[in-house]
Amino acid sequence: MTKIFNKDEGFTGLEAAIVLIAFVVVAAVFSYVVLGAGFFTTQKAQQVIYTSVDQASSSVEIMGDVYGINKTDNTGYEYIRFTVGLTSGGSPVDFSQTTMAFSSQNYDGVQYLDNVYPTTTPATDPSGIAAKISAITAGKWGVVLINNGPVGATDLLLENQEQFVIYAHPDHAVEANEKFNLEISPAVGTSYVVARKAPARIQGVDALY
Numbered sequence: 001m002t003k004i005f006n007k008d009e010g011f012t013g014l015e016a017a018i019v020l021i022a023f024v025v026v027a028a029v030f031s032y033v034v035l036g037a038g039f040f041t042t043q044k045a046q047q048v049i050y051t052s053v054d055q056a057s058s059s060v061e062i063m064g065d066v067y068g069i070n071k072t073d074n075t076g077y078e079y080i081r082f083t084v085g086l087t088s089g090g091s092p093v094d095f096s097q098t099t100m101a102f103s104s105q106n107y108d109g110v111q112y113l114d115n116v117y118p119t120t121t122p123a124t125d126p127s128g129i130a131a132k133i134s135a136i137t138a139g140k141w142g143v144v145l146i147n148n149g150p151v152g153a154t155d156l157l158l159e160n161q162e163q164f165v166i167y168a169h170p171d172h173a174v175e176a177n178e179k180f181n182l183e184i185s186p187a188v189g190t191s192y193v194v195a196r197k198a199p200a201r202i203q204g205v206d207a208l209y
Contacts, residue, residue: 059086059087059090059091059092059093059186059189060084060085060086060087060090060093060158060184060186060189060192061084061085061086061087061192062082062083062084062192062194063083063084063085063163064082064083065082065207065208066080066081066082066194066196066207066208067080067081067082067205067206067207067208068080068081068174068198068202068205068206068208069081069204069205070202070203070204070205070206071173074202074203075173075175075202076172076173076174076175076176076178076198076202077173077174077198077202077206078169078173079133079136079167079168079169080167080168080169080170080174080180080182080194080196080208081165081166081167081168082165082166082168082194083147083163083164083165083166084158084163084164084166084184085158085161085162085163085164086158086159086160086162091188091189092157092158092159092160093157093158093186093188093189094156094157094158094186094187095115095143095156095157095158095164095186096115096118096155096156096157097186097187098115098184098185098186098187099112099115099184099185100112100113100115100141100168100182100183100184100185101113101182101183101185102168102170102172102180102181102182102183103180103181103183104172104174104178104179104180104181105178105179105180106172106175106178107170107172107180111139111170111171111172113139113140113141113168113169113170114139114140114141115140115141115142116135116136116137116140116141116142117132117142117143117156118156126145129144129145132144132145133167136167136168136169137169138169138170138171139169139170139171140169141166141167141168141169142166142167143156143164143165143166144165144166144167145164145165146162146163146164146165147162147163147164147165148161148162148163149162168182174198175198175202176198176199176200176201176202177197177198177199177200178197178198179195179196179197179198180195180196180197180198181193181194181195182194182196196208196209197209
């Protein structure tokens with residue numbers, strides 16, 4: 001009589017090797033997916049952080065004093081004159097895309113000033129600055145001079161080491177002892193507010209504090 005034996009002792013060595021390889025492959029694929037998702041998340045987090053820093057920090061700062069240039073009757077300042085430059089490590093700022101708003105304690109509301117030179121600005125030669133200033137009428141502002149810029153520079157991109165001399169002419173003349181704000185809002189980055197107060201006595205050209 002033929003005897004039938006059931007051999008159920010376990011896998012053979014070859015079968016065990018195949019199962020092991022399958023587990024290793026699945027684990028490798030899973031690890032790759034997890035690591036890829038982790039790297040993607042990290043890159044997105046870094047991008048958000050860098051974008052937030054750019055949006056939350058201003059690249060513009062005032063260089064030197066802010067001056068008030070008064071009207072002929074000495075009753076108030078027609079022009080507000082100041083110089084801007086980049087902060088240390090700041091990104092270039094395109095002043096053709098920059099807006100400016102004026103407000104004060106004696107002025108009702110906020111006035112948005114128009115850029116009288118939206119595409120070009122005088123080069124480094126200050127010889128024609130008087131004509132440029134006269135073109136900045138009430139309700140306008142403009143860059144009238146570039147300091148430390150390359151020879152022949154005519155664009156409104158404020159770059160490293162450059163300084164833009166700006167004249168702002170709000171409709172409201174700033175009077176004695178009056179506080180005012182001049183908000184500079186670039187296309188990228190947070191706004192920079194020039195907050196000053198006129199002195200008690202208005203003369204020809206005064207430094208505001």
